[in-house]
Structures are given as C-alpha cells and as structure tokens.
Amino acid sequence: MKLFGRELLAQQRLFWRSREAAFFTFALPIVFLLLLGSVYGDDEIDGIRGSTFLLAGLLGYGVVATAFAGLAITLVVRRESGVLKRVRGTPLPTSVYLAAVIASTLVVVALEVVVQLLVGRYVIDADWPASPGALALALFLGSVTFASLGLAVTGLVRSAEGSSAVVNAIYLPLTFASGVFFSVDSLPGFLQAIATVSPLTYLLDLVRAEFIAGRDLADSGTEIAVLAGWGLAGLLVALRWFRWEPREA
C-alpha cells in the first residue's frame, strides 16, 4: 500500500511535468468547452441549453482523452523507450505499478471534471448536474472502461512515433461519431452506425442522463452493460497483448 501511494505520487509528478500530456489530456477539453460554449452555448441542442449539452459531452470527451488516449500514448512511449522494462527489473510488483499509473489517470480525470463543472457553471452559464453522485459513478465507470481499452490498444501500436497517430485515429472520429459536440441524430448514416457500437456513445448517454435528467443509475442498465462489456473486452485483449518490452528488432 505504501509502495502504491508513493508510485501514485510519482506518476502524478510525471503527468504534470509532461507538458504535452498535460495539455492534450487535461487542458484541451477545457479549452474546447470555453470555445464551443462561447460560440453556441446559448443555442438549443436536442431540446437542451447548448452550454449544458456541451458540458456533458465534454465531460465524456475528457474521460476519453485522459483515460484512453493519454494513458495509451504514455504507456507506449514508456514501453518503447525501455522504461517499462527497467521498472519490471525492480522489486516493485508490476500490478502495483500499473494500478498506480491507472489511479493517477483517474485522479487527473477527477480534477478535470471539477474544473469543467466550474468553468461550465461560471463561465458559459451551464447548469449544475442534476444528480452529482450518479454522475460521478458514471464517469468513474467510463474512466475504468476507457483505461482498460487504453491498455488494450497499446498492444496494437508498434512504435512510440506511431502511438499518437493510431490513438488519435481511433478516438478523434469516435468523439464526432458519438455525439460529443452535437446530437447523434444530426449525423450521416455511416457515423450513426459507428455511434451504435461506440462505447463513448453509451458513456455520453449515461452522463447526459445523470447530468440533465437526473435519471436513476438503475434505469441505465443498457448503457452500463455495454460499457462494462467494452471494459471487459479491453481487459482481455490487454492481458493477452500488453507488453513490457520494446518491440526491438
């Protein structure tokens, strides 16, 4: 436990020192919220005030940017530079290391959510979440699911240079197709098809349901089941293909 705590602190320090990671995963969703919120925060989307719709969507986007994209890129870079191999050569259990890396990611998500809620409320005049407790649970479930998918995707990436390309190629289209920025109903057919399988769609449905309608989590069985399924699938892929060593020749 002491090892875990110390490693978590070290991971936090590493995250905030890496300006690229801190910008793309932490700051970018907040920047988007400010920009888009000031452009069409006063419009109505899906019958909801624009700023509230956007805030809920960008909470989901923040989860994906941090827990999926940020985590996957960080781990691939560490793997290819040999850091993971080096860590594995120490007595620190690999499970403690990975747990600390993931927990550190969740800490970043939590801070980001708080900042987004404050910016949403006080800068672009969005509403407060209707049921904060359920929203927190939904975001936690989403983060764990996407962290597990992030671990899984590292197995697909062969080089540090390719990591942001592959990861961005997956998650940027997903953010559009899943309705972060606008209603899925307004998308063309093929994007709607992606939306029906994308885990982000279900996370956003869940987040918007808790945020806007204050729906009980128990009434969101489908969304929770789909997210858990994706999370489990990610975990299985990660267990099979996650590597600690660089793919050297």
Add this chain to the structure above:
Amino acid sequence: MHDLRKSYGDREVLHGLDLAVETGEVFALLGPNGAGKTTTVEILEGYRRRDGGDVCVLGTDPEQADADFRARIGIVLQSSAVYPTLTVEEIVALFAGYYPAPRDPDEVLVLVGLEDKCRARVRTLSGGQLRRLDLALALVGDPELIFLDEPTTGFDPAARRQAWNTLRGMRELGKTILLTTHYMEEAETLADRVAILRNGRIVATGPPRALLAEHVAVEIRFRRDGEEVVIDTDEPTRVLHELTAEALAAGVELEALEVQRRSLEDVYLEVTREGA
C-alpha cells in the same frame, strides 16, 4: 547455468552454454555483436525464458523471479531508460523506494560521480551521464549481484576509465558482477574471469592471464629485405636469442624490431574467427 539453450523462431541463438560465476567475482562475457551476450544476460535477469537447460541465480530459477529475487540483483540494461522529466535525485530516490533495504541515494550519486547533477532533469544529461545514472539505479537497491550489459559502450576513454574505477569500487564492496562487453581492454582490466562467446557457444573461458597463456603469448616483428616478418612464439627468449645471434653474425640490423605480449584482444580475435 548448464546447457542453456534459446531460440528465436527456428533460429537457435544459444547452443548449450555452461557457465558458473562465483560469489564476489567479476565475470566478463565477451563476444562480438550477435554472439548471444544480451540474450544470455536477460535470461539470467529473468526477462527472457529459456528453451532448454538449467539456470540457477542466487539459488533461484530466474523464470520464477519474484520481488525478493529482484531485490537482490541490480540491472544495467543495454540502453538507458528513465523518465526524462524527473531530476537525477528524484529518480534515484524513486527507485530506492522500490527496494527493501536501499543504499542512501546521495551516497550512490557520489559513487557514480553524478553528485553535481542531482538537480538536473534527466533529459539534459549527456550519454555518459545517463549511463552513470543507469548504474546508480542498479546500485541503489544494494544488490548482491549486478548485471551490466555493455556498461561503457559509447564512452570516451576518460569516461570509460572513470566507470572502471566505479566498478572496481563495487567489487571491493564484495558485489558479484557479471558484465558483457565487446571491449577486450575492459574485460582484461576488470574481470577475474572471462568467457568468450561466439555464435551462441562459449569458445574459451578462464582468467584473462590464463587465456593469454593458453594461446601463443608473444609476437616478434621485424623487417628483412623490406618485408615484414612476424613470429608468434611461446619461447620468446630462445627465439629472440637465435634471431639476434644470426643478425650479429651476418652483421645486419634487425630493422623495426618489436617484441609484444599478445593482448586478450588477439586471443579474442583468434577464437572468434576460428571456424567462423
């Protein structure tokens, strides 16, 4: 280790190695690139699985390596790998925290000569400084056994000498050291015993001096009629006496006469070339 075998795909890279390293010994695994040095060391460190043979490191099979085993070994990998955004003292302190009974991080930094750089970010270090940081990370857990995979490759001569001094210091602390290198001089100066590896087989093993003695030990060179003559001999006194007597009798000078002990490098070149 006994009859160690390893294949990558259907290519066998280690063809049955036998090797025993004693406690407190500095042992060098010498060989050209691709001979199987890193593969061997990484099997001993617990990174790779073997395909055959028995391996016992500190009483443990490294394939069953657990935290206790890893706490007793120190590793310097072939390439440096540390978080670039941490400072030197931060990363050494972080790694110290992984071990049950670490050495004092400041002391370790002095040992490797990085005390002036302790507040520098890792990304600002030079190649040689990074290698020394690697060494510091391998030492900070106060291991009994240290693996060094080409610890001085890419060093300039001064840095290499400094690293050698550090390693001699390790040895005085009673550490067992297994190092790989393709620098003969390094093996010759540091190691109590050497094994020369070629194409996945050990082709010679023993103390550097014994290896030299087993092979033709002295080389005599001179010029006769503008042509260079080289004589390899185990009896330099007799051969030299005959040569000089002959020259004196004929009233000629042995031009460019040189008598040289053969270095480990010559032995190495000889055994790694045989049958290759």
